[in-house]
Amino acid sequence: MELVNKERSLVSKVMDGLIAGIVEDRYGAVLPPQDVLSKEFDVSRTVMREALSMLLARHMLDVRPKIGTRIRPMRDWRMIDEDVVSWRFRAKPDKTFLRDVIEFRGLIEPAACGLAATRASAAEIVGIRDAFEALSQTSPGDSGCQAADTLLHTRILAASGNQFFQQMAAIIRGALSLVNPILNERDDGWRNIVQAHGRVVDAIERREAKEAEAAALAMIEYTADELQRALSPEPAVQR
Template identity: 70%
Template sequence: MDENKERSLVAKVMDGLVSGIVEQKYGAILPPQDILSKEFDVSRTVMREALSMLLARHMLDVRPKTGTRIRPMSDWRLIDEDVVSWRFRAKPDQTFLRDVIEFRMLIEPRAAALAAARATPDEIAGIRDAFDALSRLQVGEPEYQAADEVLHTRIVAASGNQFFRQMTAIVRGALVTVNPIVDGIESVREATLAAQKSVVEAIESKDSAAAESATRALVDLAAEEVGRAFSLERVNVQPAAPNVNESAGV
């Protein structure tokens, strides 16, 4: 089999397996490889490779005499972009929504503060362009979700922190999960847009403290509505942060 074709087939099988896992098709234990190979109409070699890729992402666990166990989603390697995408397919529960909000509260305000200190002129222009494009769209329009993701991920990328940049996939997934809960509320949409504008203007002004504060207020809006909808405990994650200019070396 052509190597590229085999890789494509492995990726297709992986995707199918993940869909079955998040839809709870298999229960706690996957069927034996020969049965899965017949189900997906692929060779055992292809199936073995697909399973090994999921094992490497901490999604499966092979144990003697018990077969291939599906690990809890909390164990999955979320830094892996594919795993992030797969994890966010599953219907969110209270714990997952809480963790999503806490992640955003820890990462996005700090990333915005660093972006205000470090972003290049081109990055700042890209952030402004993303906000302007988003502000012209209405909730429900096909381009709205993508435009919102672009704004947030450009801010995170402009932080200049290589670890933050690798977390943009999680930021995108977090927005996909949270936005449907809050976007239908007109007053929240207006407040969100105002907060996003404040973040962008603070980054343009290179005001790190204002950028961090405005982003915290932005995420807090989502936290409040998600908490109200799902009876979550109030998220209050406000770690003490060092001086941004000192940490950025400016």
Template identity: 70%
Template sequence: MEQGKDRSLVSKVMDGLVSGIVEEKYGAILPPQDVLSKEFDVSRTVMREALSMLLARHMLDVRPKVGTRIRSMRDWRMIDEDVVNWRFRAKPDPLFMRDVIEFRMLIEPRAAAQAAARASVADVAAIREAFDLFKGLAPGDTGYASANELLHTRIVHASGNQFFQQMAAIIRGALQATQPMLAEKAGAWEISVQTHERLVSAIERRDPKDAEAAALALIELAADEISREFAVEVPSRH
């Protein structure tokens, strides 16, 4: 029971440290462990464990006579779901958003094509169920973001590719980052629903080529808004 309590405390401290990091509370160097222990009202053992977890995720770097340095967010282990969630918590910058779109263009269209070719009957039914939930909601409605993420996650899962499946957290984070921009664009929701319908129908028809094209069209909607919002050049299929 005590071990479970300690693990919960470690998770809480990790989350608090990350909040301070992304909010630039600490600057480039974290305070000493004893100072942080007092700040979070935990033992040095708990604080040491929390810091070691962040070190393992390449978020911190310990240097002699310097202390615990906060590493650039570009160095963070993005394949780790916790790190993904924390990274997307920070204010987005143009290059990060460009990288998000490039990642999605590499992974999601291929995952959609593989879902059309490999998905089980149960997988296809789950994708349709998620889409039916998604299309009944509008941006701003409670549950809209979750429904959108669920639909994309199920498509990636149905690809059958274990590496794609482990990257679903990055896709969910990318959707969270781009959804507010799309919500403000007139007509974007209607286009999004229509294109998602095309994607889901292509998977149901076992049409990998059309599924890939529909997934890419969805990403290009987000790419256009990112280009406009951040004045950064984003990749194109053309």
């Protein structure tokens, strides 16, 4: 058993190293041969083969005759997999990816908030309120700021009672980790985000499903607008 656990640990370590190389574009479009990678990571070919197979299963790699192991575009990665979500959000974001993240949130979160207002138990609503209070007492520079925001969104998704929405929590967590640092650089960005979350939580507590949906959608639209401003090129200075 100890040997098996050690091998699994090595496979995980190799996977993490391969992902780092992929998202940092160290390998280009095609990975080096397995024997080269095995020497690079100082592991057996068996461990390297297992690590590569795990990435293949997640649609991150593609083996082709006479070409080798090709790295697939990130848009092809199996985003329903929580590990893949985490790895994808480690890569430098581009405008298309940010757009897709916002569109995804706009589809999932308002509906989840509306369902939470209808279905959440009394204990779940207390948990949502507690998470919001913890969030409101943090600031962008605090170490627990991101964790508090993540907890609030996760509890709302759980309270929706929809198992598919609950499975989307990993993507929502990744989205928050991506957009929050950008929003926090905007004037009054954090204060506005906290107030927007408060409106969502208030509506859920009152069991106002439509109001909760509308508040969540408004929050996401605000995020989209702020991201667009943050990523727009600065106007040229007239001389």
